[in-house]
Amino acid sequence: xxxxxxxxxxxxxxSLSGCNLLKSKAITLVTDRAEMAAYVEHFNGLGQDYRVxxxxxxxPELILSENGKTADLLxxxxxxxxxxxxxxxxxxxxxxxxxxxxxxFYPELLDRGRLNKKQVLLPISFNLPAVFFKPEAIDITxxxxxxxxxxxxxxxxxxNLLKEDRFIRMGFSPLWEERFLYLNSVxxxxxxxxxxxxxxxxxxxxxxxxxxxxxxxxxxDNSGVDKNIEFVNRYLYExxxxxxxxxxxxxxxxSSAEFFSLLEGMGEDRDFRWLSRENRIPVEEEILFIGIPxxxxxxxxxxxxxxxxxxxxxxxxxxxxxxxxxxxxxxxGNGFSALQKVNELSFPQAYPMLIGHIPAANMLSFPQNLxxxxxxxxxxxxxxxLLDSLTFEQEQST
Numbered sequence: 001x002x003x004x005x006x007x008x009x010x011x012x013x014x015s016l017s018g019c020n021l022l023k024s025k026a027i028t029l030v031t032d033r034a035e036m037a038a039y040v041e042h043f044n045g046l047g048q049d050y051r052v053x054x055x056x057x058x059x060p061e062l063i064l065s066e067n068g069k070t071a072d073l074l075x076x077x078x079x080x081x082x083x084x085x086x087x088x089x090x091x092x093x094x095x096x097x098x099x100x101x102x103x104x105f106y107p108e109l110l111d112r113g114r115l116n117k118k119q120v121l122l123p124i125s126f127n128l129p130a131v132f133f134k135p136e137a138i139d140i141t142x143x144x145x146x147x148x149x150x151x152x153x154x155x156x157x158x159x160n161l162l163k164e165d166r167f168i169r170m171g172f173s174p175l176w177e178e179r180f181l182y183l184n185s186v187x188x189x190x191x192x193x194x195x196x197x198x199x200x201x202x203x204x205x206x207x208x209x210x211x212x213x214x215x216x217x218x219x220x221d222n223s224g225v226d227k228n229i230e231f232v233n234r235y236l237y238e239x240x241x242x243x244x245x246x247x248x249x250x251x252x253x254x255s256s257a258e259f260f261s262l263l264e265g266m267g268e269d270r271d272f273r274w275l276s277r278e279n280r281i282p283v284e285e286e287i288l289f290i291g292i293p294x295x296x297x298x299x300x301x302x303x304x305x306x307x308x309x310x311x312x313x314x315x316x317x318x319x320x321x322x323x324x325x326x327x328x329x330x331x332x333g334n335g336f337s338a339l340q341k342v343n344e345l346s347f348p349q350a351y352p353m354l355i356g357h358i359p360a361a362n363m364l365s366f367p368q369n370l371x372x373x374x375x376x377x378x379x380x381x382x383x384x385x386l387l388d389s390l391t392f393e394q395e396q397s398t
Contacts, residue, residue: 025050027298027305030060031075033288035329039318043308050301061372063293070295072302075333077286080112080121081194081372088120088291089299091306095119099307104339108366113289121291122306125335126366127256127284128359129183129275132241136269137250145359146281147273149187149213152251157221159250167223167231171250174214174390175228176236180253181386182378185210186367187277192382193368200371211389218390225391245270255284259330259351274359281359285367285374288333315342319350 029040029052040052052073060076063069064087079085094100102110105123113121131147138155156171174180186192189206222228235243240252241262253275254262262272274281290309292302308314315332322329331350336343340361348355371377 025301026053027051027072027301028053028055028070029073029075029305030055030057030063030071032056032058032060033075033333035327035334036075038321038325038327039309042317042321043305046308048304050298052305070297071293072296072298073290073305074293075124075288075290077288078370078372078374079289079291080287080369081374082115082369083194084372085113085115085120085369087294089294089296090118090120091122091292091303092119094303094306099303100310104310104312104341106338106340106361106364106366108361108364109283109287109338112287112366112369113291121289122310123338124288124290124309125331125333125337126287127335128281128364129179129284130254130256130259130272131275132244132252132254132262132270132272133250134244134247134269135271137247142273144356145274145363146276146279147251148279149184149275149277152275153217153221156250160222162223166234167227169248169250170222170228170231172253173222173228173231174217175225175387176232176240177253178383178387179255181214181383181390183275183282184214185386186282186365187275187280188213191368192370194371200377211386214390256336257284257286257330257334260328260334272357274357276363279363280365281363283364283366285370285378287367288335310339312339312342312346315339316346319346323350 027050029036031054034056037054040054044051055071057063060071060074061079061081061084063071063074064084074088079088095102100122109123109126110119113119113123131152137159139158140151140155142151152172156173159169159171160167161169174184185207188210190202190210191206192200192202195201218225218228235248238248240249240254243249244252276282290306292299292306296302315337318332321327322331331337331347332342336347344358347358
């Protein structure tokens with residue numbers, strides 16, 4: 001009897017030590033992106049001798065400043081703020097040992113994860129602004145990839161229709177979408193970026209050109225602020241896609257981040273182009289990055305996860321998994337991959353409507369490194385200021 005008890009106790013303590021061993025081998029990934037759970041589950045099913053444990057945090061970068069807390073991997077947007085980048089482990093060894101192909105990345109995008117000539121972050125994905133429309137409603141044949149800003153304005157103006165001094169249809173207005181106000185400033189070269197001492201810098205001359213362009217568009221082509229706002233209040237409570245399909249509007253601005261629902265079941269009666277100016281497409285600023293914090297406890301194992309994630313075969317499997325598991329997410333990390341060949345070869349297979357719509361690297365204009373709190377700065381300061389700048393003069397004159 002004693003032998004049996006001793007044997008059971010031995011097995012119990014062995015199992016406890018085994019659990020502790022497994023726990024000690026786990027690496028922690030902190031992120032605000034729900035789709036990463038499926039990627040981690042897939043990685044854990046590959047039979048590695050350790051597991052990845054995922055933790056959700058609304059602002060994953062905050063863990064870098066929390067005493068006594070750490071993570072082995074961090075995934076999020078705006079991690080490439082210079083102040084945050086100082087707290088990440090250099091990753092250059094992944095390139096020198098040829099575990100990850102440096103040449104596979106978009107060069108300008110990869111450069112956004114460098115600090116003091118060291119690669120401390122790797123980009124996972126990015127998104128582009130897209131303009132949807134009904135092909136039969138357009139008077140001209142658009143280029144295969146982009147819709148130039150000037151064409152958006154010209155075709156929009158031709159589509160406008162007034163009845164009893166009110167617009168009953170409108171091609172496009174800069175006042176419809178907050179994101180357009182920002183993108184327009186970017187396309188004119190405003191170039192927001194984080195400067196020294198956590199200050200925000202931009203090109204004031206370019207900003208003025210962007211405002212002048214939007215202002216003349218609103219006043220000269222769309223009959224002034226009042227009529228634009230009147231149209232918004234009268235019709236834009238409906239979804240923009242519905243308004244486009246009903247031909248109330250001609251163009252609908254959106255993001256590739258929303259492509260999951262927009263591309264599904266898309267027929268010949270709907271098409272899109274990337275918004276551009278001078279043949280350059282502004283990449284949206286919420287670029288997804290991954291890095292290893294400098295105080296991570298399992299850096300070597302974290303490197304193995306990075307090596308796995310940035311293998312083209314892995315990303316092909318992720319695209320397959322999105323469809324197989326019916327994940328409501330677009331592409332890699334809800335965006336285009338940071339690996340150029342994956343976008344060119346794998347994305348059109350996964351999303352047939354992207355055939356002929358993948359832009360070359362030299363057409364993409366990537367944003368400068370921005371502050372970690374850019375979301376708040378943009379929504380609470382930049383956008384309201386842009387909107388006020390376009391409407392203030394009109395309000396003063398009424």
